[in-house]
Amino acid sequence: MITDRALPASGWEVDRQRWERLTALWMIVMLALFPILLGLGAFMRIVQSHLLPTLLPEWFYAVMTLHGLGMVGTWFVGGMAAVSYIVARYVRPRPVISHIAFWATLLGVVLLLVTTLLGKFGVGWYFLYPLPFYPAGVWPTWATWTFLLALAVLGVGWTIWAVDLLYAIAQRYSLRVALGWPYIRSGTGPEIPPALPIVTVSLISALSGFLAAVIILVLSVLEWAGTGFSNDALLMKNLIFFFGHVLVNITMYLGVVLVYELLPHYAQRPWKMSRLVAIAWNTVLFLVLFAYAHHLYMDFVQPQWLQVLGQVSSYFISVPAAVVTIFSTLVLVFGAPMQWTLSSLLLYLGVMGWAIGGVAAVIDSTIAVNVRFHNTLWVPAHFHTYYLMGVVLMLLGFAAHFGREASKQPENGRLAKVIVTLLVIGGYGFLMMFYLGGAQSVPRRYAVYPDEVQQGVTYAQVSLAFIALLTTGVLLYLWETGRRYWHALRAST
Amino acid sequence: MDPLSIFRLFVVIAAAVAAVFLGVGLSTRRQREYSPASGLRTAFFFSLSGILVTFLGVTLPRMPYPSDGEIPDRVIHVVGKQFAFAISENPIETDAQWEEIASFAPPVEIPAGRLIEFRVTSFDVNHGFSLYAPSGRLVAQTQAMPGYLNRLRVRLDEPGRYTILCLEFCGSAHHRMRGVIFVR
Numbered sequence: 001m002i003t004d005r006a007l008p009a010s011g012w013e014v015d016r017q018r019w020e021r022l023t024a025l026w027m028i029v030m031l032a033l034f035p036i037l038l039g040l041g042a043f044m045r046i047v048q049s050h051l052l053p054t055l056l057p058e059w060f061y062a063v064m065t066l067h068g069l070g071m072v073g074t075w076f077v078g079g080m081a082a083v084s085y086i087v088a089r090y091v092r093p094r095p096v097i098s099h100i101a102f103w104a105t106l107l108g109v110v111l112l113l114v115t116t117l118l119g120k121f122g123v124g125w126y127f128l129y130p131l132p133f134y135p136a137g138v139w140p141t142w143a144t145w146t147f148l149l150a151l152a153v154l155g156v157g158w159t160i161w162a163v164d165l166l167y168a169i170a171q172r173y174s175l176r177v178a179l180g181w182p183y184i185r186s187g188t189g190p191e192i193p194p195a196l197p198i199v200t201v202s203l204i205s206a207l208s209g210f211l212a213a214v215i216i217l218v219l220s221v222l223e224w225a226g227t228g229f230s231n232d233a234l235l236m237k238n239l240i241f242f243f244g245h246v247l248v249n250i251t252m253y254l255g256v257v258l259v260y261e262l263l264p265h266y267a268q269r270p271w272k273m274s275r276l277v278a279i280a281w282n283t284v285l286f287l288v289l290f291a292y293a294h295h296l297y298m299d300f301v302q303p304q305w306l307q308v309l310g311q312v313s314s315y316f317i318s319v320p321a322a323v324v325t326i327f328s329t330l331v332l333v334f335g336a337p338m339q340w341t342l343s344s345l346l347l348y349l350g351v352m353g354w355a356i357g358g359v360a361a362v363i364d365s366t367i368a369v370n371v372r373f374h375n376t377l378w379v380p381a382h383f384h385t386y387y388l389m390g391v392v393l394m395l396l397g398f399a400a401h402f403g404r405e406a407s408k409q410p411e412n413g414r415l416a417k418v419i420v421t422l423l424v425i426g427g428y429g430f431l432m433m434f435y436l437g438g439a440q441s442v443p444r445r446y447a448v449y450p451d452e453v454q455q456g457v458t459y460a461q462v463s464l465a466f467i468a469l470l471t472t473g474v475l476l477y478l479w480e481t482g483r484r485y486w487h488a489l490r491a492s493t
Numbered sequence: 494m495d496p497l498s499i500f501r502l503f504v505v506i507a508a509a510v511a512a513v514f515l516g517v518g519l520s521t522r523r524q525r526e527y528s529p530a531s532g533l534r535t536a537f538f539f540s541l542s543g544i545l546v547t548f549l550g551v552t553l554p555r556m557p558y559p560s561d562g563e564i565p566d567r568v569i570h571v572v573g574k575q576f577a578f579a580i581s582e583n584p585i586e587t588d589a590q591w592e593e594i595a596s597f598a599p600p601v602e603i604p605a606g607r608l609i610e611f612r613v614t615s616f617d618v619n620h621g622f623s624l625y626a627p628s629g630r631l632v633a634q635t636q637a638m639p640g641y642l643n644r645l646r647v648r649l650d651e652p653g654r655y656t657i658l659c660l661e662f663c664g665s666a667h668h669r670m671r672g673v674i675f676v677r
Contacts, residue, residue, distance in 0.1 A: 058665040124662045130639065131618045136575050136664045233619065233639045269527050276534075298621070298636045298660075300558055300643040308553060315545045323538045330517045331534075335525025352514040356507045363503055366548065368555035372496045372631055375621055375660040439500035441631035443623075443660055446668040452625050452656045 018095050019088050020406060021492075026081030026102065027399045028485060033074045033109075034392075035474055040067040042467045047447055048460035058138045060447035061122030068125025069112055073154065075391055076247060077105050079254030080161060082398045083199055086261050087165060090193060091172045097164040104157020111150035119143025124445060126244050129216070129236035133224060144224075152217060159210045166203045175200065179285075180278025187275045194273040195260040197281040202250040202257070205288050209246030212239045237296060245292035252354065252386060253284075255394035256325055259347050262401055263329065266344035267336040271328065280320030287317040294365040298374050307367060314365030318358050326355050342416035342480065343404065346397030349424065350390050357386025360435070375445070377456070378438025381431055389427050396477060403484035407491070415480055422473030429466030433459040494555075496630075557633065559646045565610035569601055569674075571657075573613070573620030573637035575664050578657055578672035591616060602675045605652045611645040613637045620670065621660025627653030634660055649676045 040063050046052060047060050084098055115121040121143040123131045132144045169178045173192060176182070178200040182189025216239050222229045264271040293310025296302045329351045338344065360382035364373050373379065404411060442449065442456035449456040571578055572585045579585050579594040580601050603609050613622045615637040622643075623634035628651065635645040649655065657672035 057668065061662075061665055061667070122665060128619055128662070131662070131664065134575060134618045134664065136666070138665045234641055237619070237638070298634055298643075299638060299641075300635050300645065301638070301641045304556075304558055307556070307558070311553065312549065315549060316542075319538070319541055319545070322541055323534060327530075327534055327537055330513065331528070331530050333521060334517050335520050335523065336527070337524050338521035340521070348514070348518065352511065355510050355514075359506050359510065360503055362545075363499060366552045368552040368557070369494055369499060371557045371634060372494065372499075374634060376631065378496075435500060435503070439496045441496065441625065441629065443658060443668075445662040448668050450656075450658070450668065450671065452629055452658070 015088060015092075015095065019085055022095055022098055022102075023081055023085040023402060024406065024485060024488065026078065026098075027402060029102075029106075030074055030078035030081070030395065031399060031478060031481065033070060035471075035478065037067055037070040037074060038471060038474060040070070042464070042471065045460050045463050045467060048449065048456065049464060050448070050457050051461075055447075057447040058120050058122055061124070061445075062116045062120045064445065065122050065124055066112060066116040069116075070109075071387070072125055072244075072247060072251070073105070073108070075387065075395060076158070076251045076254075077101070078395045078399075079251050079257075079391065080158070080165075082395060082402075083202075083254050083257050084161075084165060085402070086195065086257065087169070087199055090196070091165075091168040093165050093168040097161055101157040101161035104153050108150045108154035108157070111146055111153065115139075115143045115146040115150060119146060121147050123147075126240055128240060129220065129231060129233060132220070148217060148220060151213065155210055155213050155217070159207065162203045162206045162210070166200070166207070169196065169200055169203075179282060180273065181282075183273060183275045183278040184282065189273075192273055193261070194271050194277050195257045196273075197278055198253055198257050198260065201281045201285040202253040204285060205246050205253075206250050208289065209243045209250070212243040212246070215239055216243065234299065234301060237299065238292075238302075241295035242292045245295060246288060248383070248387075249288055249291070252391050255350060255391035256354075258394050258398045259325070259329060259351055262398065263332060263344065263347050266339045266341065266347075267332050268339075269332055269336050271332060276324055280324035283320045284317060287313045289313075291317050291365075294367075294370065297367050297370045311365055311367050315362060318362055321358065322355070326351055341400075341404070341411055341413075342419060342477075343397045343401035345416065345420045346393045346400065346423075349420065350393035350397060353389030353393060353427075354386050354391070357382055357384075357390055360385055372441070373438055375443060376438040377434045377442045377444050377459075380444050381434030381438050384434060385431050389424075389431070393423070396481075400477075400481050400484075403481045403488065406488035407484040409484050409487050412480065415476065419473050419476045419480065422469050422476065426466045426468070426470030426473055430463050430470055433463035433466070557635075557645070559610070559644045563608065563646065565646055566607040567603055568610045568612060569603065571611050571613040571622055571637065571672075572616055573622065573659065573663075573670070574616040575618065576659075576666040576670040578620075578622065578637075578659075578670070580657070580672050580674060588616065600673045600675055602677055603649065605676050606648055606650050608646060608648055611635070611647070613643045613645060614641060615639045618663050619661045620663050621658075623658050623660040624649070624674075625656040625658060626651050627655065636661055652676050 047055055084093055119139045121139045177190050178196050180197040219231050223231050260271055290309050290313035293306050294314045364382055437456050437459045440455050442453045570584050571580050572591050577595040579591045581594045585591050613635050620637040622637050624632050626632050633647040635643040655674050659667055659670035
């Protein structure tokens with residue numbers, strides 16, 4: 001890890017053990033939830049393969065809801081926990097806040113399990129208004145209330161977490177400096193870690209997304225409490241997709257923070273703060289507010305200027321990412337005395353997944369193309385690319401790095417290569433079946449494919465072979481990383 | 494724009510990205526001096542921006558939204574409701590009308606190659622109104638949203654049976670929600 005810019009020993013060292021224990025706790029939860037949620041995803045593809053013909057579709061949709069919410073939430077909290085650990089070297093967030101977020105997350109997970117598995121609450125991870133209030137006889141009223149409660153609990157826990165981190169950053173650097181504005185103005189400024197503007201941008205964006213979530217919750221409760229108040233479907237749709245898009249985007253950016261911090265360590269080269277880094281991430285802060293609009297292209301009543309702004313923002317948000325982060329990653333690694341470990345391989349491949357998923361996302365964010373791809377399998381194809389093969393690999397890279405640092409155990413290099421090979425072949429093979437399905441107009445979120453799109457069944461069946469490879473890779477990863485955590489735990493007790 | 498051609502373009506770009514990452518990864522076998530490669534970065538910035546601006550220029554005029562200058566040859570009314578579409582040449586304004594049309598009305602027939610305006614809305618949750626051609630291709634879509642009327646204008650050139658599938662998740666029988674029209 002980089003230490004020259006870290007807090008004085010009296011600052012970081014005092015809290016080091018506390019942060020390490022807390023981060024280990026978060027990582028263990030993240031790594032425990034991952035295979036379960038992966039299993040739920042595999043279950044969905046098995047159902048779509050028509051291998052479980054007697055299954056009631058409502059179970060598919062309840063599992064779909066749990067899989068989506070679980071994955072989005074798990075990688076967001078994993079990213080926040082990893083970034084908190086890194087940021088705690090420079091600033092002083094309060095561990096107690098991270099603890100509160102941890103317990104709020106666990107409570108939220110329990111409530112989501114109850115509402116989906118006991119209540120069969122199946123609305124998709126984006127709970128598009130007014131579907132939660134139209135159960136069609138499947139889920140009871142209490143399931144909707146439990147879901148709203150889960151959102152409220154998670155929202156409160158995550159909001160105070162983000163606020164605390166932002167406050168800690170502002171206390172040491174001021175937000176102006178943390179966002180790199182002195183670099184934008186004069187090309188130089190106070191020394192800050194290059195990851196700091198990304199963290200700051202991510203947290204500010206997160207708070208804007210959480211604000212949208214609060215408005216959604218309040219409006220939903222107002223309508224449902226029988227006040228006679230009725231919501232506007234287009235407004236709710238804008239709010240929901242703003243919230244969802246921002247949450248997913250910043251999870252990606254939290255993964256990028258890990259690349260900025262850890263990859264230079266393995267490349268033995270510096271990643272310095274510069275005017276370009278500052279401009280790039282401030283541009284992202286602005287564009288991320290409008291990029292969500294590409295989710296509403298097929299709502300023709302949406303003002304047309306907002307549709308155009310959605311495409312322009314979605315296109316140009318890729319420029320700072322590609323020109324600064326992805327390009328800089330390649331320059332950093334090119335000809336470097338690189339230590340290729342499980343961690344560095346995963347971080348590097350995570351950037352590649354981000355780049356490839358970004359290409360697919362830009363294609364889909366083209367309005368004229370979206371009319372053929374909207375809500376087909378192209379959509380899960382592209383977001384699984386930058387999630388599964390992007391931010392997930394980055395976070396698995398961090399978890400491996402953290403486990404190795406904590407346990408001081410040597411790495412099995414051959415096993416690391418086997419793991420990475422399985423993840424890449426299994427992951428991209430699995431994704432390719434989504435892309436092929438999308439290119440052939442197969443709808444997403446279908447428990448059973450009708451005759452017109454029967455090719456979806458074949459793609460689901462083939463994807464099972466790749467899921468098997470992916471799952472093997474994940475289980476080997478968990479074995480390799482899990483034993484390090486076990487050693488570290490035993491050593492600390 | 495043909496989805497399969499777009500898919501092929503994506504595969505080529507993705508393979509190029511993977512090749513660059515592989516090449517850079519393999520370059521670490523022989524160490525070189527670190528260089529920020531700022532000249533290359535500037536060229537990359539302008540190339541990427543130029544490509545994106547070009548694509549904006551080519552694709553934005555092809556947006557599927559209706560323009561005021563066009564007058565449709567026929568208007569078809571569509572109302573989604575869990576879990577069926579009612580499709581009619583007459584406005585559908587009540588649940589009773591919806592029930593009657595969704596359950597008993599014969600499929601609407603429209604002339605090939607003429608400009609048709611589908612006026613699409615919903616009586617409950619969001620649905621997705623999508624037209625699948627006889628060949629199985631998705632040719633057009635818009636959302637069916639409660640409280641709003643989306644106008645989808647399209648010319649259907651291929652004669653035959655067009656299947657309408659719901660493309661917005663709407664509940665436990667979402668995958669069974671469908672409709673049909675014939676193009677003659």
